[in-house]
Amino acid sequence: MRFIMKRDYYQDIRLFKYRSTFFWYLALVIGCFLAPTVLDDYFISQLTFICMYSVATVGLMLLTGYTGQVSMGHAAFFGIGAFTSAILSSKGVPFVLALPAAGLLAGVVGIFIGLPALRLSGLYLAIATMGFGFIVEEILVRWESLTHGNMGMMVDPPSIGPLLFESETSYYYLTLVILTLTILAARNILRSPTGRAMIAIRDSEVAAQAMGISMAKYKTTAFAISAFFTGVAGSLYAHKLTFINPESFTIFVSIEFLAMIIVGGLGSIHGAVFGAAFIIFLPQLIIMTKDYMPKYLADQTGLDPVLYGLMIILFILFEPLGIYGRWRKTRFYFEMFPLYKKDTFRREKKYFKAERH
Amino acid sequence: MSFFEAQQISISFGGLMALNGVSFEVNKGEVFSIIGPNGAGKTTIFNCINRYYDLDEGSFIFKDKDISKVRPHVVADLGISRTFQNIELFKNTTAIDNLLLGRHRHRRSNLFTEALFSPFVQRQEIDSREKAEEVIDFLDLQAYRDQMVAGLPFGVQKTVELGRALAMEPELLLLDEPSSGMNMEEIEDLAFWITDIKEELGITILMVEHNMRLVKEISDRVLALNFGVVLTQGDPKGVLGHPEVMQAYLGDEGVSITG
Numbered sequence: 001m002r003f004i005m006k007r008d009y010y011q012d013i014r015l016f017k018y019r020s021t022f023f024w025y026l027a028l029v030i031g032c033f034l035a036p037t038v039l040d041d042y043f044i045s046q047l048t049f050i051c052m053y054s055v056a057t058v059g060l061m062l063l064t065g066y067t068g069q070v071s072m073g074h075a076a077f078f079g080i081g082a083f084t085s086a087i088l089s090s091k092g093v094p095f096v097l098a099l100p101a102a103g104l105l106a107g108v109v110g111i112f113i114g115l116p117a118l119r120l121s122g123l124y125l126a127i128a129t130m131g132f133g134f135i136v137e138e139i140l141v142r143w144e145s146l147t148h149g150n151m152g153m154m155v156d157p158p159s160i161g162p163l164l165f166e167s168e169t170s171y172y173y174l175t176l177v178i179l180t181l182t183i184l185a186a187r188n189i190l191r192s193p194t195g196r197a198m199i200a201i202r203d204s205e206v207a208a209q210a211m212g213i214s215m216a217k218y219k220t221t222a223f224a225i226s227a228f229f230t231g232v233a234g235s236l237y238a239h240k241l242t243f244i245n246p247e248s249f250t251i252f253v254s255i256e257f258l259a260m261i262i263v264g265g266l267g268s269i270h271g272a273v274f275g276a277a278f279i280i281f282l283p284q285l286i287i288m289t290k291d292y293m294p295k296y297l298a299d300q301t302g303l304d305p306v307l308y309g310l311m312i313i314l315f316i317l318f319e320p321l322g323i324y325g326r327w328r329k330t331r332f333y334f335e336m337f338p339l340y341k342k343d344t345f346r347r348e349k350k351y352f353k354a355e356r357h
Numbered sequence: 358m359s360f361f362e363a364q365q366i367s368i369s370f371g372g373l374m375a376l377n378g379v380s381f382e383v384n385k386g387e388v389f390s391i392i393g394p395n396g397a398g399k400t401t402i403f404n405c406i407n408r409y410y411d412l413d414e415g416s417f418i419f420k421d422k423d424i425s426k427v428r429p430h431v432v433a434d435l436g437i438s439r440t441f442q443n444i445e446l447f448k449n450t451t452a453i454d455n456l457l458l459g460r461h462r463h464r465r466s467n468l469f470t471e472a473l474f475s476p477f478v479q480r481q482e483i484d485s486r487e488k489a490e491e492v493i494d495f496l497d498l499q500a501y502r503d504q505m506v507a508g509l510p511f512g513v514q515k516t517v518e519l520g521r522a523l524a525m526e527p528e529l530l531l532l533d534e535p536s537s538g539m540n541m542e543e544i545e546d547l548a549f550w551i552t553d554i555k556e557e558l559g560i561t562i563l564m565v566e567h568n569m570r571l572v573k574e575i576s577d578r579v580l581a582l583n584f585g586v587v588l589t590q591g592d593p594k595g596v597l598g599h600p601e602v603m604q605a606y607l608g609d610e611g612v613s614i615t616g
């Protein structure tokens with residue numbers, strides 16, 4: 001005889017497994033919404049940039065951190081999104097349409113860029129996507145009738161119906177809402193078959209195929225989703241800066257995106273946001289550390305990029321699981337105090353895979 | 358017409374003929390074992406079925422359909438699942454997530470309903486979990502459900518891999534050396550499970566195995582392979598006692614039967 005145990009599987013598929021987690025996130029959201037009441041415009045502007053970049057890094061995280069496909073060409077999707085939105089807006093298309101259109105066009109281009117990923121992996125894919133980035137940059141420069149080339153384009157602050165997002169605070173709220181929707185969509189995809197298929201491809205392509213997962217379908221899907229979010233971020237970027245030109249979408253931006261997700265911690269959505277926050281605050285951090293340096297050193301030209309690079313290197317060396325990994329360890333330490341064992345996280349490996357075989 | 362059939366399959370790597378005109382038939386509901394020394398070409402048969410390699414000649418027929426030209430993931434979609442000789446789990450996920458991946462071919466949702474996590478997707482997730490939990494109960498994996506597979510003992514990883522293949526609800530199950538690296542106790546469990554899979558779940562099994570006791574105990578029919586050529590096939594006793602088979606295992610270099 002067999003006893004059927006009744007389990008409540010609904011609990012397993014909830015976004016927040018525990019009630020306490022839900023309240024922490026609720027507190028975070030409320031905190032973010034109240035931030036403008038205590039912070040000055042400069043700081044709010046920085047938060048806006050974090051939200052905006054986070055939309056892009058969540059997109060890149062899905063591709064690189066979860067599907068294991070490196071992209072050095074995400075600046076191109078960012079640029080495609082920015083220019084699509086700018087051009088449509090200049091033709092009178094309302095922002096509520098221009099924003100998704102920016103994401104969709106980037107997504108469609110993403111499908112095509114995903115095709116080489118069927119044959120290439122690791123460093124080879126990185127180089128191929130980098131080449132794609134150069135091509136898009138070149139197109140943005142040359143297609144002057146559409147993009148105004150190096151002269152760039154002016155972009156109006158967006159409005160939705162009667163709402164005009166011109167002040168720092170209003171634009172901050174706009175990006176915050178879009179970031180929240182982005183994270184929700186990403187989390188939902190990750191707890192569904194598509195997200196699991198992406199993770200499967202990251203961990204073992206051979207086994208993924210044996211599960212019935214089509215490489216062609218899911219690699220291009222991953223590229224498309226990733227490019228979509230990055231395109232949306234590009235649209236937000238264009239309307240925030242109100243001026244864009246192709247120079248804003250070079251290989252350095254692609255590398256910056258990668259640095260964000262690696263520093264934040266590959267394979268976690270938290271990491272995508274932490275990483276964006278860290279890299280955006282890094283210049284400030286550098287200015288702050290300068291106060292503690294001897295004057296002759298602090299005044300050296302070229303110090304900033306060196307410190308910038310150094311901090312990233314130190315992070316990857318000493319915290320390969322990124323800021324999110326550090327945060328989890330710290331939290332775990334306090335939860336387990338005084339039982340914490342040093343070896344607990346030893347087994348965890350980096351998700352990032354440069355090359356297979 | 359037989360359930361699964363290999364017709365005169367051949368493949369070579371460079372100059373090496375890994376399989377040379379191999380033919381066999383698997384009947385529905387039986388355990389069919391393939392034995393042979395290391396390098397005989399056993400795993401290569403599986404890799405060809407899964408379409409990781411292209412056959413040079415011959416074909417595989419599954420339920421009257423030629424599956425030797427389809428794309429790799431279609432093989433699983435048609436109802437053939439497998440385990441690997443050198444474990445191929447999704448290492449950075451939990452045991453339950455691995456089993457849920459086995460459910461992939463049964464999904465009915467698309468990207469858009471998933472992004473919204475619509476009630477339909479929720480329903481599907483709950484169904485998948487119910488199915489995965491059944492497999493967990495069947496294989497006694499309760500203790501490992503939410504653990505990262507990378508940290509699990511070898512034998513448990515093999516069991517999770519078997520579970521993942523079962524979660525697919527296949528019609529044909531390919532097992533590549535399921536007992537290798539397992540201890541005595543685990544092998545005993547394995548023998549029971551395989552018999553249960555055949556008898557209770559009605560799944561046909563094609564198995565590569567080195568443990569001759571296990572082969573003898575649970576196989577309906579056995580095929581012996583050496584250097585990519587079929588030595589003999591038939592009932593377990595006859596094949597294991599066949600002089601050429603004993604020669605293949607014990608001859609020349611004295612290749613160990615469990616190696």
Ligand SMILES: Nc1ncnc2c1ncn2[C@@H]1O[C@H](COP(=O)(O)OP(=O)(O)O)[C@@H](O)[C@H]1O
Nearest residue numbers: 370373375393394395396397398399400401402
């Ligand atoms: N991808 C490959 N490239 C070259 N040679 C291979 C490849 N796969 C298998 N072989 C060779 O084919 C032969 C059969 O291998 P395999 O099927 O793994 O043997 P086994 O019977 O031990 O499973 C071996 O000589 C092996 O070296």
Ligand SMILES: [Mg+2]
Nearest residue numbers: 399400401442
């Ligand atoms: Mg083998």
